[in-house]
Amino acid sequence: MHGLTAQAESYRFAPPTHLRPLSPEYDPWDPIRSLKQFGRHTLTSVEFTVTNLCNMRCEHCAVGDSLSMTEAPHLPIDLILRKLDEVEHLETISLTGGEPTFREETIDRIMLPLLKYARSRGIRSQLNSNVTLDYSRYERIAPYLDVMHISFNYTEANDFHTVGFAHTARPVGRAAAERLYERMMDNTRRLSSEGLFVSAESMINFRTYNKISEIHRLIVEMGCKRHEVHPMYPSSFASELPVLSRNQMREAIEDLLDHRDPSVWMLFGTLPFFACGEDPKERELFLRLLNERNVTVRNDPDGRNRVNVNLFSGDVYVTDFASIPPFGNVKKEKLDDVFAKWQAHPMQGRVNCHCPSASCCGPNLLVSDMYFKDVDFTRRQALI
Numbered sequence: 451m452h453g454l455t456a457q458a459e460s461y462r463f464a465p466p467t468h469l470r471p472l473s474p475e476y477d478p479w480d481p482i483r484s485l486k487q488f489g490r491h492t493l494t495s496v497e498f499t500v501t502n503l504c505n506m507r508c509e510h511c512a513v514g515d516s517l518s519m520t521e522a523p524h525l526p527i528d529l530i531l532r533k534l535d536e537v538e539h540l541e542t543i544s545l546t547g548g549e550p551t552f553r554e555e556t557i558d559r560i561m562l563p564l565l566k567y568a569r570s571r572g573i574r575s576q577l578n579s580n581v582t583l584d585y586s587r588y589e590r591i592a593p594y595l596d597v598m599h600i601s602f603n604y605t606e607a608n609d610f611h612t613v614g615f616a617h618t619a620r621p622v623g624r625a626a627a628e629r630l631y632e633r634m635m636d637n638t639r640r641l642s643s644e645g646l647f648v649s650a651e652s653m654i655n656f657r658t659y660n661k662i663s664e665i666h667r668l669i670v671e672m673g674c675k676r677h678e679v680h681p682m683y684p685s686s687f688a689s690e691l692p693v694l695s696r697n698q699m700r701e702a703i704e705d706l707l708d709h710r711d712p713s714v715w716m717l718f719g720t721l722p723f724f725a726c727g728e729d730p731k732e733r734e735l736f737l738r739l740l741n742e743r744n745v746t747v748r749n750d751p752d753g754r755n756r757v758n759v760n761l762f763s764g765d766v767y768v769t770d771f772a773s774i775p776p777f778g779n780v781k782k783e784k785l786d787d788v789f790a791k792w793q794a795h796p797m798q799g800r801v802n803c804h805c806p807s808a809s810c811c812g813p814n815l816l817v818s819d820m821y822f823k824d825v826d827f828t829r830r831q832a833l834i
């Protein structure tokens with residue numbers, strides 16, 4: 451009896467059995483699915499910025515410039531739920547920050563109502579968190595959540611100390627950082643062991659590219675179900691950091707593929723490698739990624755099947771990176787209508803290509819700006 455109780459307890463965060471398990475074959479965040487289903491990009495995903503507060507200030511933070519020490523009241527939750535009701539083909543929501551769990555009030559008044567709403571409609575949910583705060587916060591959210599998405603770019607506490615507090619107003623001591631690092635790892639292990647799908651994201655940048663396999667090993671050890679890997683792009687705090695060449699990026703990914711644990715799902719995103727690429731080595735890597743077991747390359751959701759809503763101003767963005775101005779407001783417009791405006795925008799037109807043979811629907815704008823300034827993707831085609 452004791453064993454049975456322990457087993458039921460240990461999986462208390464597993465999703466309800468009537469929901470299709472997330473897997474390399476089923477990733478509802480990938481915009482290629484709705485593109486295939488509807489024949490055009492369609493809004494299926496809404497991301498909410500639920501806070502601009504955070505206990506960390508990472509050197510690469512893509513929203514670092516919007517972080518603050520205080521914040522205004524949220525929009526009424528009823529308005530937000532009404533706006534979600536109106537989205538005809540909604541499949542996923544994501545909650546992001548800052549650190550979304552920074553204030554208990556945000557958990558109670560915004561996050562739990564949103565997650566319970568999503569569960570009741572069978573909509574899948576993701577929370578982007580640094581999981582460095584008390585376990586009790588994550589424990590309250592986990593029963594209603596599909597994916598806990600964390601950042602993990604470290605091989606030891608020293609890395610975490612250097613990277614995680616690079617932009618704090620006052621220096622953070624080594625011992626304090628180490629305590630947070632240990633808590634982050636403990637929280638991840640506990641959430642995983644209790645059945646929650648934890649997806650750890652690493653970025654490939656000048657600090658991580660030569661130790662990405664070691665980072666992967668720690669992520670597997672913590673019990674994460676997925677390792678998500680993206681190159682770092684020069685947005686916000688990251689804009690002053692050194693940039694890797696495409697060769698360095700390719701070699702880091704090859705090394706990771708050679709040394710990964712093949713039982714763990716690896717999800718790559720925002721890669722600068724395409725089936726239409728001129729470099730045969732890059733096309734070879736693209737093919738390898740397509741053919742490896744438990745490896746997927748997700749097309750970027752931003753502006754393809756997703757918008758970001760700021761829960762303070764109501765502004766709607768194509769991404770939570772602030773570099774592109776808002777193109778609508780949820781207080782006055784339907785999200786489907788705002789999304790339609792973006793689809794007609796010349797910036798979206800620049801990268802709006804689709805090659806069914808490669809299951810690819812083009813680069814996102816950061817990738818195109820960083821590596822392909824002079825390339826017109828609408829004139830290219832997959833070569834494989």
Ligand code: SF4
Pocket residue numbers: 724725726727803804805808810811812813827828830831832
């Ligand atoms: S969809 Fe665009 S980026 Fe992808 S292979 Fe085709 S032309 Fe290249």
